[in-house]
Structure formats: structure tokens, C-alpha cells
Amino acid sequence: MNTWEKGRAMKRSIFAILMASGVLASACGGAAPQPTGSGSAAAGEPCAVPVTTRCNTEAQNLTGAGATFPGPIYTKWVDEYNRLTGVQINYQAVGSGGGIKAFTDKTADFGASDVALTDAQIAAVSGGLYMVPTVMGAVVPTYNVPNVTANLKFTPEALAGIFLGAITKWNDPKIASENAGVTLPDSAITTVHRSDGSGTTGVFTDYLSKISGEWKTKVGSGTTVNWPNGVGSSGNAGVAGSVKQTPGAIGYVELIYAIQNKLGYGVVKNASGKYVDASLDSTSKAADGFAMPDLGKLSGEQSKLSITNSTNPDAWPISTFTFLLVPKDLSDKGKALAILRFAWWGTHEGQTFTKDLGYAPLPAGVVKTAEDVLRSVTSGGAKVLK
């Protein structure tokens, strides 16, 4: 055996050891503790709303799929709700598009999306659907301008100009005029956007389409758009990382991501001409006075579900709902009841978990409209919730 062959034999044995330890590790892992269902049948109506206890006539297992943005809070809800009612819910944060597809194909009992469905998507859902707002989020611009630590102010025109590529330097008068006292460098702007399809992009481009006619005709809004310039990075973390690393970069991330990672972010002038800091409160404010579009004809009314560029003077302008997609009519009454009770609990009791997890709660008025939506769901033509 020469040296080369020996090396080869050694390689083989090391590989075998690695394989063996891998097998062991996977054998020891697994078997996660089962969440224990509790809650005894109470007097009165266990299957009514508000949800107080276990209901024996509802489905005990549900699957949901959709948006990643509300993933953390839905996971929390699923856990808490299981303690209360014993219902097992499996929510898969596969992305809004994947959720819409799964819901349309009926491979998931309910879907979740950060953006309202298009007419074509609504038409594709046999039996129809409702979109129930559950929690709110916001998108903020984050940037990396050398030697600037102040929170920069952006007019909507400046923001659109930057992402359109019309404003190319940080010391452009359109930016500088709003930031008196800040010395902006004569350096190039690099824009950073999401490369993966994302509800975050959907909200941001929806806002830009509302405030800039040029953006609306040239680019438009959607979960993936044809960006006029800049680099794409995957996920909030990717965008934040690219911005942090690239001097002169500007990108957009979810507010909760910026808060949790202590990223600095800019202030955008809202529709009332005020500079309001992005916060959970100013996000909730964006939905104040929100009126749910006519449930009978959701199609063509999507723009009314958008709350970007809110007219509320205290609102953060780039705010959004995230929606649960529930069937309009479901022949399986037990399943319908389970979905509705979960959605009811989430939009009521579930709201107490929002702030800890970085989401903005629904204002009372929106909770009321959510109730109306949930009460309209039928099973075989009969209303499910009393």
C-alpha cells in the first residue's frame, strides 16, 4: 500500500465515522414533546365565540399555510390556542404565494397572505373566500450613509426618486432639503431590494405606487417587481446585511426586524405632511377609520384593503394588514367551526401577544369588521357562528 492508497483508506474511515455519528445524532434527536391539550368541557355553549374552552364538534386538526411575516405570532397563537382548546394546528410559513396556492388547491384548511389577492386569484378559489385582517406590520427604509448617524427624513418623492434611480447621490437637494443640519456626502446611492418574492416588497411597492405616478406606470406593485436598479438580497436579513455592508446603500425591511436587530431607520413624511416615527402605535393608527370593502364583491375592491399612505395624521405611511384566508362556505362544518373559532380568538385574545412579538395590534374598529367577516362564513348555506 503506497502513501496515496493509505491516505485514501484513512479518508474512507473518517468518512465512515462521520456518517455513523450523523446517524446516531439523528436517532437521538426527534420525538419532540407533544403539546398537551387541556380545557374541560364547561357549562353553557363550548362551541360559541368568544372561545373559552374545548369544543367537541369542531375539527381537532387544522393545517394552514402562508405568509412568513406573521409566522412567529401565528406559531405563538397555535401554541396558546392548543392549550385552551386542544385543537392541533399546523401552520407552515411557506410565503404568501405558496399559502395562496395551498389554500386554492385545498391542501391547506386556511391560508395567510400579506397582500390582498388579485381578481384572478379570487376567481380561482372554488367556493370563494374572505380575507380577515389579523395583525399589522410596517416597512421602514434602512440605510448606511457614511458619517451620518441622525435619522434621515424622506419625502415620498425622494423615496420614489431614489428607488427609480432618478436620485443618485446622497447630497441630492431632494434629500438634503428635508435634513437641514445633516452633512450628506457626495456619494452614490445603491438601492437594495428583496430578491425573493415577499409581502414586504408588496407593501413597499404598493406605497410607492400610491405616491408616485411614475412608479405606478413604470414598475407597479407586487411581491416581485422589475426593479429599475440596485441589488437584490434574500430575506430581511439579507437586505439588512447588504445595507450594513455597502456604504451608501438604502433598502427596506419589516419594522419588527429593524427593532429586533436595532437597525436605524428613516422617517417618511405621511399623507398629512407630518414626520411620524415608525412604531407599533403609528402602525396601528394607519388602520384607524378603515372600512372593510363590501364582502359580497371582494373582487375589484382589493385596493380598499390596502392601508398604505393612510390619511390619519399620526399614521406611519408604509403600514399593512396581514390576512388570514378563510373559505366563504365550507361543507365540513366541524372544520369551518375550528377555523372560525381560531380566527376569532386570534383577532381578540390573540392581540395581547402582538406587542411582545413586534406586531401592531388591530384597532378596535377593525376587530369589529373582522367579527362581521367571520360571522358571514357559512357551511352548507347556514351560518356557522351564532
Next chain:
Amino acid sequence: MLVPLTLAAIALLIVIDSWPSLSRFGLSYFTTSVWDPVHLVFGAAAYVYGTIVTTLVAVVLATPVALGASIFLTEFAPRRIRGPVAYLIEILAYIPSIVYGLWAIFVMVPVMRDRVEPALQGSLGKVPVIGQLFSGTPVGLDLLSGGVVLAIMILPILTAVSREVLLAVPPTQREAMIGLGATRWEAVSLAVLPYARPGIIGGIVLGVARAFGETMAVTMVVGNSSRDISGSLFVPGYTMASAIANQFVEADSELYFSAIVEVALLLLLVAIVVNTIARLLIRRSVADRPQGAVV
């Protein structure tokens, strides 16, 4: 038997799924580079371009290094270090691509942006024609970075294959040359390398295949922007595999979805073309190879 069947089944499925896009855009899908999911206009030329450019950069950078390493390991290195060094190079192949991606984004990209790219621009950038490759603002997230990370990733397979091929060259080849009074380097360059050429090309083909399909690490540094085909390496680009990975999940309309699937079809086609060219090269190279010992 099963392999061609599976391949045919995959191809058929891809064609069926991409049919709406195939029939709607026809040839313009291959020749234009506007990718606009909002207005449902799709052209994948920039993706094909990005894939080919990053792969070329990778092969151009990795081949000399791999060849040098394998020649050193088989012909010149002291016997004691041959095994361990080869082992270390091959271990690079076991590193998951996400790890390469993270390393690239946190370590390589800043170096590329602050040092390598400005230096290239300052030197080669001034040369006519080639200078075009190094124009634009260095951002670090661009085709060149994508190519460099790919070069590192295909290095192990290139080295391993070239090394095995060089080891397989009959000792009589070298001995005959040395017997004629050649130096060791002359023996390698005139007798060993020509004999090993087909195998080395085969190794490059394997590297190209790896580079074509590589998704994660490239996606993290290539810039993911398909705006234009500019001829510069310093612009953000997009590869076919990255486009599929980034957009497949959220492709929410039928046409958009089928346009993404058509990228997969395109990837398959380009892979077949490249593989065919490579096989022809190998065949020619085998035919040209010196028969038996060189005397």
C-alpha cells in the same frame, strides 16, 4: 435505462408546466431580458447570461489553480505531504454551499468591494476592450463575486479529478522523456499533460456542471438583479438557478409560474448543450493523444 427515462419524464413535465409561457413569449423569452412579474412580461436572457458569465469566471479562475495543485501533488511534492494536502482540498467539497455563501457575504464581498475591484479597475480597467469588464461602481455584490465563490466551490472536484488523471498516466511516459534527457518539468509539460488532457477536460466539465446548478452561495453574492446585460463584471447579475430559488415560491399567477418553470427548461437545455460540447472536446482530445510511450 432508468436514467434516460427519468430525464425524459422531467423534461416532459417541465415543458407541460412551462407551456403558457412558451406559447405566449416564444423566442422573445430567450432574446429579451425584461423580467416583470407585475406586467407579466418575461424574458430570461439576463439569467442565461449571468449563469454563463459566472461559470466562465469560475472555470477561468479555478482551472489553473487546480491544475497547478494537482501537478504539484503528483509530480513535485514530497511524498509525506501529498496525501494530507489532497485530503484538505477534497474536504472543501464537503462544505455546504450555504456556508460558502455566508463566508462570501461577510468576508469575501467586503474585500472584493474595497480592495480587489478598485485594484482591477485601476489596472486592467484601463486596458482597451478588457477594461469594459471592469467598469462601473464596485459594489461587491456582482457577477465577479458570484464567479469567484463558484471558483472556490468547483476547485475540489477539479483538483481531485486532475490528480487522479495525472496519477493514471503510465510511468513509462515520464521515464521515456527523462531518459531522453528532459527535465522534470519538460517531462510533465510534454509527456504527462498531453496524455492526461482528455481527463482534465472531463474534470472541467464536472466543475461546469457544479457551477451551473449551484444556487445558494451564488444567490447570496451575485446581486440578484436582471436589469441589463452590460458586459461588465461589476454589475449585479442573476443566474438561472438563483432566479428559480428566489421566485418559485411566490410565483402567484399561472403565467409567472410557467415563466419560472421555463427557466428550469432553459437550464436543462443549456446544460445539454455544454455537456455535448465538452464530450466532443474530450473525444477529439482522446484521438489526438499520443499512443503508447513517447519515443
